[in-house]
Amino acid sequence: MSLVRLEGVAKHVILPDDSRLDILRDIELDIPAGDHVAIVGRSGSGKSTLLNLMGMLDRPSEGAVWFRGELVRRMRRSKLDKLRGRNVGFVFQQFNLLSGRTALENVEMPLGYASGRAFWTRRRAATAMLERVGLGHRTDSTPEQLSGGEQQRVAIARALVRRPALILADEPTGALDVETGGSVMALLDEIASEADAALVTITHDLHVAARARRHFRLEGGVLTPFELSAPAAGAAAAAAYERIDIAPELAESVGEPRSDGAGEAAADRIEVAS
Ligand SMILES: Nc1ncnc2c1ncn2[C@@H]1O[C@H](COP(=O)(O)OP(=O)(O)O)[C@@H](O)[C@H]1O
Numbered sequence: 453m454s455l456v457r458l459e460g461v462a463k464h465v466i467l468p469d470d471s472r473l474d475i476l477r478d479i480e481l482d483i484p485a486g487d488h489v490a491i492v493g494r495s496g497s498g499k500s501t502l503l504n505l506m507g508m509l510d511r512p513s514e515g516a517v518w519f520r521g522e523l524v525r526r527m528r529r530s531k532l533d534k535l536r537g538r539n540v541g542f543v544f545q546q547f548n549l550l551s552g553r554t555a556l557e558n559v560e561m562p563l564g565y566a567s568g569r570a571f572w573t574r575r576r577a578a579t580a581m582l583e584r585v586g587l588g589h590r591t592d593s594t595p596e597q598l599s600g601g602e603q604q605r606v607a608i609a610r611a612l613v614r615r616p617a618l619i620l621a622d623e624p625t626g627a628l629d630v631e632t633g634g635s636v637m638a639l640l641d642e643i644a645s646e647a648d649a650a651l652v653t654i655t656h657d658l659h660v661a662a663r664a665r666r667h668f669r670l671e672g673g674v675l676t677p678f679e680l681s682a683p684a685a686g687a688a689a690a691a692a693y694e695r696i697d698i699a700p701e702l703a704e705s706v707g708e709p710r711s712d713g714a715g716e717a718a719a720d721r722i723e724v725a726s
């Protein structure tokens with residue numbers, strides 16, 4: 453079943469000098485429940501704008517966004533907020549945790565708006581989620597006392613504590629070193645699969661993109677599918693590095709340095725953490 457669907461979606465803004473900036477053009481994207489999609493593109497290519505449309509935080513200039521078969525623009529504000537709070541979990545590059553609040557308070561926060569049982573059992577749910585991300589011993593630590601990787605694990609726990617059907621991750625490893633980023637992504641993947649949530653990861657890192665089942669690139673506001681053969685998944689492979697081939701134009705579209713040495717094969721070789 454289709455979870456979120458974008459149909460002929462375009463986004464433009466009018467700049468102060470009255471010129472029009474086309475950020476997204478004619479986007480067609482259908483994400484079924486439990487899917488894992490990666491979208492790659494250079495900085496400024498419209499990735500966050502696209503993610504905000506999928507997360508129903510923003511409205512398209514043209515076209516339609518559907519969530520579980522319902523047209524988002526027909527929904528009342530209150531219903532939309534509720535639907536989003538209940539079904540969408542966001543993970544950001546800069547973690548966006550509340551400073552001075554403990555990990556437990558941060559993870560509990562989304563459940564503060566829940567009703568009934570989910571509200572009353574929020575402490576237990578948040579504790580369990582922190583245990584799930586390997587931070588059961590750090591529930592009382594504030595973000596200031598945690599490393600970048602740990603903060604992102606808290607942010608993942610916060611995004612998942614309401615068991616959302618859709619997880620939207622905007623450059624989740626952008627502020628982490630390669631190794632920490634790899635383990636954070638492995639965790640995000642695992643938890644998303646366990647919960648049967650759809651995961652959309654926005655990244656300019658092909659290592660990260662390789663984990664997804666389907667891949668798209670965003671360039672000049674146009675979304676195009678591409679093939680990126682994911683290395684064997686699984687915990688055993690998590691620490692391993694594998695080499696995969698990507699087409700040169702893709703390397704360019706994500707801003708990877710390319711080697712143009714004579715005698716090189718047609719494709720660039722990029723190191724991909726599996
Ligand atoms: N509200 C806005 N007003 C003006 N320009 C915007 C607005 N939102 C996004 N943009 C521009 O649209 C482009 C795409 O932005 P964004 O989606 O944040 O890209 P990405 O996440 O891929 O870096 C950028 O050039 C950005 O400056």
Ligand SMILES: [Mg+2]
Binds near residue numbers: 499501622
């Ligand atoms: Mg962005």
